[in-house]
Amino acid sequence: xxxxxxxxxxxxxxxxxxxxxxxxxxxxxxxxxxxxxxxxxxxxxxxxxxxxxxxxxxxxxxxxxxxxxxxxxxxxxxxxxxxxxxxxxxxxxxxxxxxxxxxxxxxxxxxxxxxxxxxxxxxxxxxxxxxxxxxxxxxxxxxxxxxxxxxxxxxxxxxxxxxxxxxxxxxxxxxxxxxxxxxxxxxxxxxxxxxxxxxxxxxxxxxxxxxxxxxxxxxxxxxxxxxxxxxxxxxxxxxxxxxxxxxxxxxxxxxxxxxxx
Numbered sequence: 001x002x003x004x005x006x007x008x009x010x011x012x013x014x015x016x017x018x019x020x021x022x023x024x025x026x027x028x029x030x031x032x033x034x035x036x037x038x039x040x041x042x043x044x045x046x047x048x049x050x051x052x053x054x055x056x057x058x059x060x061x062x063x064x065x066x067x068x069x070x071x072x073x074x075x076x077x078x079x080x081x082x083x084x085x086x087x088x089x090x091x092x093x094x095x096x097x098x099x100x101x102x103x104x105x106x107x108x109x110x111x112x113x114x115x116x117x118x119x120x121x122x123x124x125x126x127x128x129x130x131x132x133x134x135x136x137x138x139x140x141x142x143x144x145x146x147x148x149x150x151x152x153x154x155x156x157x158x159x160x161x162x163x164x165x166x167x168x169x170x171x172x173x174x175x176x177x178x179x180x181x182x183x184x185x186x187x188x189x190x191x192x193x194x195x196x197x198x199x200x201x202x203x204x205x206x207x208x209x210x211x212x213x214x215x216x217x218x219x220x221x222x223x224x225x226x227x228x229x230x231x232x233x234x235x236x237x238x239x240x241x242x243x244x245x246x247x248x249x250x251x252x253x254x255x256x257x258x259x260x261x
Contacts, residue, residue, distance in 0.1 A: 005045060009040075010164035017078075034059040034061075039052065042084070045085065045089075054087045055084060058084070062080070078111060083107025085168060086103060086106030086171055087102050089172065110167065131151070
């Protein structure tokens, strides 16, 4: 990759993020989808066929990735752009299976870097609330856009564009030596993996805090956990059983209320 290609991919990594200047519909939910992201990388690097070979599996793999309440457990767009670029840069002479495996490995690295930068971005955006509050208290509605549109976008761009350029430049340097080990130091990947695991647990905790409104709801969660872990049922089977139980419970409660009325 040359520097122009690196800059273009890094810009798209920013544009495909939540809250980018082009909005979530065109950004996160369009440019951030693996199939679209892979196509964009293929156009930039001049190898669309290879990009599509890895883009379709990545789309299927990350289809269930969601961001409930802003809890980004995995940075999907970062993972796809980095993973697809790596498959094209390092995948010369590889078959489809090798390309997909290579893209998956580097998508994991990209996703962890992106996840880390999301949390850095969240932390840096906290002071912007005070700036917006000052404008609100002063009744200065003309400048209310500044904390979000100006400062917020600068923070978001720096947290996405700069790390992406560093990673992509490292990939390019490593490709000239055919040495994957020089891409990212071992201690960095270890730290990112540890941090990523913690954030995944935090994201699940946030989701449960919204779902478990009453203490006894925890038994429902544990029942599903036991069914999957110890009875080896699939998540789809557990979802069907849960739906049946929910419908029966709703009908019983509804009938009891009608009788009492």
